[in-house]
Amino acid sequence: MYAVRQFGNGIFSMNGREWSLLVACLLAIILFSVVSPHYATSGNAATVLRNSVELLLIGLGMTLLLAMGGIDVSIGIVMGLAAIAIGRVLGAGGNPLLALVAGPMVGALLGCVTATVVVLGRVPAIVGTLGLLGVYRTAVFVLLGGQWLSGLPSSLTNLLATTVLGVPVPALVIAIAYLAVWLALRRTPYGLHLLAIGNSEEKARLSGIPVIKTRFMTFVISCVLTGIAATFYVATYRNVEMTIGSTLALDAIAAVILGGTSILGGRCSLIGTVLGVLLLRILQNGLLLIGVPSLWQPVVTGILIIGVLGFEAVSNRFPLVQLLRARA
Amino acid sequence: MTEPFLVARNIAKRFGALTALANVDLEIRSGEVLALLGDNGAGKSTFIKILAGAHPPSDGELVIEGSPVAFSSPKDAASSGIATIFQELALSENLSIAENVFLGRELKRSILGIPFLKRKEMRQRVDGLLKELDAHISDPEAPVGSLSGGQRQAVAICRALNLNARLVIMDEPTAALAVAETRKVLALTRRLAARGCAVVLISHNISEVFEVADRIVVFRRGRKVAERLAAETNHEEVVSLITGAHPDVRALEKPN
Structure with a gap:
C-alpha cells in the first residue's frame, strides 16, 4: 500500500496510474477519431483544451482538499458567485483590471466562509459544504434575479485571449498555478x-502541526x-447562466x-489530476461529437467515479489484485 | 552521584473521589534507564502522563535540574526536554522517515517570504541519527508505512532525539513486536541512555526490564511500593512486589 513509488516527488513524476491515464486519453482520442469525422481537427482539440481550463484550476485545489481528507462540494457554485461578481463589474463598465481581481477576491471571501x-x-x-451549496445556489438565483447575465463587454476577453511569447494566457496561468501548488505541496x-x-x-495534532491553520488555508x-x-x-462565454457550475464539483x-x-x-498526484481532467473532457467532448446528448455527461462522470472507487475497493479486498498492483 | 535530571516530589493525582496516584517520590537520572513496573491500574500511566504534561498533578511538584516546573500541556513538557513515545506512535505512515522525524519542526529557508523545506539537510541529519542509533534503516526517504514495528519505534526515537529530548518516556515500546524486533528496540533503549538521555521505560515484561533497566520502580494501587537497583534484585522479588506478596508491600498495605 505504501510503495516507494508514491514518493516520486518530481514535478511531473509519473507512476503506473498516471501512465495508464495517458494511454486512456490516447485510446479515447483514437477511438473517437475513427468513429467521428469531426473529431480529429485542430479546432476540436482547441475546444477540448479550452473546456478544460476551469476544471484544471479547480481540480488543483480539489486535489489539495482531498489529500488533506477534506472535500468541497460547493465549489461549482462558488465559481458561479465569483462569475456573477466579475459579470457585474464588467456590466457596469468597470475597469477590466478590477474585473480581473474580482474573481480571486470573491473566491477568497467565500473560502473564508x-x-x-x-x-x-x-x-x-x-x-x-453541502449545506453551503444550498445557500450559495439560492444566492445565485437571487443575485441573477431569474435572468442570465449576458452580452458582457469583451474587455476581459481581450485581456485573456492574448498570448505571451506565443503561449496563450490561460495555459500560462495554469502552468503557474500548477507550479505554485506543486511547490507548496x-x-x-x-x-x-x-x-x-x-x-x-x-x-x-500530536506531532505539533498547526492543524486548524493548515485546513483553513x-x-x-x-x-x-x-x-x-x-x-x-x-x-470566454461573456455570460453567466442560472445553472452555472452545477456539475463542476462532480467533475472535479x-x-x-x-x-x-x-x-x-494522505496521498495525491497533481499530474494525475491534470490527466484526469483531460480524460474527462476528452470523453465528454467525444461522446457529444458521436451524437450522445450532453444530458448524459454527468452519467459518464458518475460512472467513472463509481468505477474507480469500486475498482480500488475490490483490489483492496482481493490479495491477488493487491499483489499485482504492488508489482506494478 | 550527580544531580538527577528530574525529581518528582510527593506527586498525587485524584480524579474526583478516586485517588489514582499518591505520595510518589522519584528521581530520574541522565544516562540511566528507569523501568516502571506494576499491574494494570497501578498508576504507571497516570504518572507518565504527569511527566509528559498531559495531566497536571493534584499535588506535589516536579523539579527539573533544580528548578520547579509546571506543565499545562505536552508542549510545555517538550520544551523542557521531555519526549514521550506513546504506544500508538504518532507517526504519519504516508510520509518519509525524514519527514516524520522533522514533522512540525521542519528545517526551512525563506525565499521571498515563503518557507521552503531544507530537504537535503533534514535527510542528512536523519541519516546521521539513524546511523548513530545503529537502526539498520538505510534510506531516510522510505515511507514510514513500509517499515516494521521495530523500525517505526526507531523513527519515533529519532524524532525524540531530534527534539533534543533529555528525558525519553517509552510506553510499552515492545508490546506489539516480534522477538528479533524487540531485541533491536531494547538495544536502542540502551544506546539512548548511553548518549546521556534519561529513559523511563514502561513494560509488562519483567525479563525485558532486567535486560535494559538500571533501576526498577514498582507501582501498586497508586503508590510507589518499591525501588530497587536492577543488579540487586531478581525476577521473583519483583513479581512478589508487583502482586503484593512481598513482605515490604504487605507491611505498607497493612491497615493501621
Whole structure:
C-alpha cells in the first residue's frame, strides 16, 4: 500500500496510474477519431483544451482538499458567485483590471466562509459544504434575479485571449498555478502538514502541526483557484447562466480521483489530476461529437467515479489484485 | 552521584473521589534507564502522563535540574526536554522517515517570504541519527508505512532525539513486536541512555526490564511500593512486589 513509488516527488513524476491515464486519453482520442469525422481537427482539440481550463484550476485545489481528507462540494457554485461578481463589474463598465481581481477576491471571501463553517465550526466537510451549496445556489438565483447575465463587454476577453511569447494566457496561468501548488505541496512545510492531516488528523495534532491553520488555508486556496477559474469562464462565454457550475464539483472530484488522489486523504498526484481532467473532457467532448446528448455527461462522470472507487475497493479486498498492483 | 535530571516530589493525582496516584517520590537520572513496573491500574500511566504534561498533578511538584516546573500541556513538557513515545506512535505512515522525524519542526529557508523545506539537510541529519542509533534503516526517504514495528519505534526515537529530548518516556515500546524486533528496540533503549538521555521505560515484561533497566520502580494501587537497583534484585522479588506478596508491600498495605 505504501510503495516507494508514491514518493516520486518530481514535478511531473509519473507512476503506473498516471501512465495508464495517458494511454486512456490516447485510446479515447483514437477511438473517437475513427468513429467521428469531426473529431480529429485542430479546432476540436482547441475546444477540448479550452473546456478544460476551469476544471484544471479547480481540480488543483480539489486535489489539495482531498489529500488533506477534506472535500468541497460547493465549489461549482462558488465559481458561479465569483462569475456573477466579475459579470457585474464588467456590466457596469468597470475597469477590466478590477474585473480581473474580482474573481480571486470573491473566491477568497467565500473560502473564508467555508473554512469558518468546516474548520472552525468543526462541521464535517462533506456536510458543511453541502449545506453551503444550498445557500450559495439560492444566492445565485437571487443575485441573477431569474435572468442570465449576458452580452458582457469583451474587455476581459481581450485581456485573456492574448498570448505571451506565443503561449496563450490561460495555459500560462495554469502552468503557474500548477507550479505554485506543486511547490507548496512538495517543497514547503505546509504540504507535509496537509498530507499528515490527510493521513490522520489526531496524529498530526500530536506531532505539533498547526492543524486548524493548515485546513483553513487549504479551503481558502481552493476557492481562490476557483475564483481565477471564474475569470476565465466569464472571459470566454461573456455570460453567466442560472445553472452555472452545477456539475463542476462532480467533475472535479471525478478527475482528481481518476488521477490517483485518495478520497480518504494522505496521498495525491497533481499530474494525475491534470490527466484526469483531460480524460474527462476528452470523453465528454467525444461522446457529444458521436451524437450522445450532453444530458448524459454527468452519467459518464458518475460512472467513472463509481468505477474507480469500486475498482480500488475490490483490489483492496482481493490479495491477488493487491499483489499485482504492488508489482506494478 | 550527580544531580538527577528530574525529581518528582510527593506527586498525587485524584480524579474526583478516586485517588489514582499518591505520595510518589522519584528521581530520574541522565544516562540511566528507569523501568516502571506494576499491574494494570497501578498508576504507571497516570504518572507518565504527569511527566509528559498531559495531566497536571493534584499535588506535589516536579523539579527539573533544580528548578520547579509546571506543565499545562505536552508542549510545555517538550520544551523542557521531555519526549514521550506513546504506544500508538504518532507517526504519519504516508510520509518519509525524514519527514516524520522533522514533522512540525521542519528545517526551512525563506525565499521571498515563503518557507521552503531544507530537504537535503533534514535527510542528512536523519541519516546521521539513524546511523548513530545503529537502526539498520538505510534510506531516510522510505515511507514510514513500509517499515516494521521495530523500525517505526526507531523513527519515533529519532524524532525524540531530534527534539533534543533529555528525558525519553517509552510506553510499552515492545508490546506489539516480534522477538528479533524487540531485541533491536531494547538495544536502542540502551544506546539512548548511553548518549546521556534519561529513559523511563514502561513494560509488562519483567525479563525485558532486567535486560535494559538500571533501576526498577514498582507501582501498586497508586503508590510507589518499591525501588530497587536492577543488579540487586531478581525476577521473583519483583513479581512478589508487583502482586503484593512481598513482605515490604504487605507491611505498607497493612491497615493501621
